Amino acid sequence: MHMMCTKWPALLAGFLGVTLLWLPLSLQAQLVLSLAALGVMFFGMTRPKNTVFRMITFVFCGVLAMRYAFWRTTETLPSISEPQNFIPGLLLYIAEMYCLVMLAVSFFMLADPIKRVAPKVRSLDALPSIDVFIPTYNEDPELLAATLAAAKSMIYPRDKMSIWLLDDGGTEAKRSQKDPILALAATRRHEQLKALCKAMGVNYHARKKNDHAKAGNLNDGLRISKADLVVVFDADHAPVREFLKETVSFFMEDAKLFLVQTPHYFLNPDPLEKNLRTFGSMPSENEMFYxxxxxxxxxxxxxxxxxxxxxxxxxxxxSVGGFSGQTITEDCETALSLHAKGWHSHYVDKPLIAGLQPETFVAFIGQRARWCQGMLQILILNRPFLAKGLTVGQRICYAGINLFWLFPLSRLAFMVSPLLYIFFSLEIYQANIQEFGVYALTYLIASFAMQSYLYGKVRWPWVSELYEYVQSLMLIGSIVSVIRNPRKPTFNVTAKGQTLNSDGLSPIAIPYFIMFYVLLAAAAYSFWRLATEPVASDLLLIVAMWNLLNLILAGAGLGVVAERKELRRNQRLPIRRHGLLRQGDRTWNIILLDASSGGVSVQFPEHEPDIDPDTDWSGVIEVRRGGRAVSFPVTIRSVRDFDGTNVFGFAYPERMPETFMAIAEIMYSDQGVLQDRISRRQIRIDIIRGTLRFLRWSMVESFRATGYLLGFTRLDKTESHADAPIVVKENNAQIPGKVQQMMTVNGERSHA
Structure with missing residues (x-):
């Protein structure tokens, strides 16, 4: 009864909103309606967690959007008798209507979000068996060792969990290919990883052929395993100890549940965060989605x-023949096929893994091109809006997620359209300043307000537009390719763990400079026209301001493609944990500040030893969990001052399986560390501060990038220290990572 009562205001608002959509109104009446709708919207935003107020907010934002669409359709399109104006005008109109459709879909998706808490496990004996799959293709052994160690450390009965490294880089087909160099590399990898898995007590498997990429690899894992549940971790995704504790119990409550998905948390910045130096202070891009x-x-x-x-x-x-492999986004395609069969899915909004994202702009674009093409493949080949077995809600959600990846078309339409009027006087948007203010400006205010209302804690003002812009210039080709031949795209593994030893421009930076300087020329020419034309039109003023916004966006985009050096191969995680440092019969209390698979940073809260970083000073660090000591050897690497206190950097002199287990213990034993890092950067900032910050990015970064282009900036190269080798055998056989040399593992000749 209470729910029925609380829903009536939202229903009444919806009925009122619909009646207002098509009323013929004067400009003055429309202004009053727009301001009233904005007022009701802002009132509804005062209680963001109340579903009724949320619906009222959505309805009146929808009223403004639909009134704008009605006016845009009936009053602003050029005459069809003027094709030079009508055709580009129609394309811009379609781009705007696409945005309105996506706005409506987002309202539908976010009508009533769910926050789930894992049910309690009643009996450990009733827990299902688990197979952990870690598919790999070309990742380094040290990256895999860290993920394997973290997976082994998960809390779960040992007799109910098996871990599988599924190696697609060492398949029989790879080891027997015609090119002897590639065959040798595949054989070397196969023997390295087989030895590593044996030393770490996990299963190694390499299939015969590399059919169907990652989906085929996972399906071969299903063939050789038999557990009730399957856990999938990418090669760079290290889970926290509580991962299974927070996910498995859902399957015991719902026999039709096929999936529990958790967020992807990243230890390192993406190119935008790295090059604009926002990592750690601004919410990451993926947080809006997850x-x-x-x-x-x-x-x-x-x-x-x-x-x-x-x-x-x-x-x-x-029941659906395993993981789907028709498209290159096998994950979403698999979920679609299972939802269509009536299976259920859950999402747990709690960071339970720590992974890596692309460090360079080229790798970032390569990853997004695969996502874009894969999602459009699903849209074209699987047609989720027509798929049998899906509910209406599921059809809308899947179609919306797939359609989102057409954003490069609309974004570039918005970037290019003002140029047509500024340079060629094509009137593709027919409106005066009063009409634009009453209809378009109020709609834009509502749109920005809703963006802040829905995503303010996870996405700062203008950042979505920047991410879209920097992807759009490169993804147009991907969209055209998949539309021409939906079955053509192939799966490419995203490069992770890359380093840059100097600042410099991305190899694909030139199109961004061309766009920036074209927009800059357009800005100068438009203001010259405004100053010199006897009767400058209202439309010219609108277009000039529109182009100026595009120029500011493109200026910030130059900062994204102006790469800053990245020397760190091993990303650090702040942990702040007590431990002991021992050397011989001497012992010091220490605070571990952060850790990575390459070393740890330490402070001495009491007595600080006299350690010279230029010596080979070494010791053993010990931490405790549940009364059990976990220790590992370290050697001094550096000493630096931080707020008047010395911070000592220690590296691991060698990394055995026990070392990686210790690394997993100190880095991934506490899920709260990941949650705290996310919570500290999810801070809402208002539109004024966000806009001022964005303006600063645009001005500063466009000058920095231009300096790189013209050679005004000195681009010094810096080399980083090599990591310790991985020791995988009692006889000290080693996997030295990227350094190629011969080694012996388990008495057999292996290539490292």
């Missing part, structure tokens, strides 16, 4: 598999 959208999709039983950090039911996978 902290908001997936919870909204969960309401409609439409949260989907994201390729990693997920638990799946084997029985469900077998």
């Amino acid at each position: 902290s908001v959208l997936q919870s909204g999709l969960d309401k409609w039983n439409a949260s989907f598999f994201c390729g990693s950090a997920a638990v799946l039911r084997r029985k469900a996978l077998e």
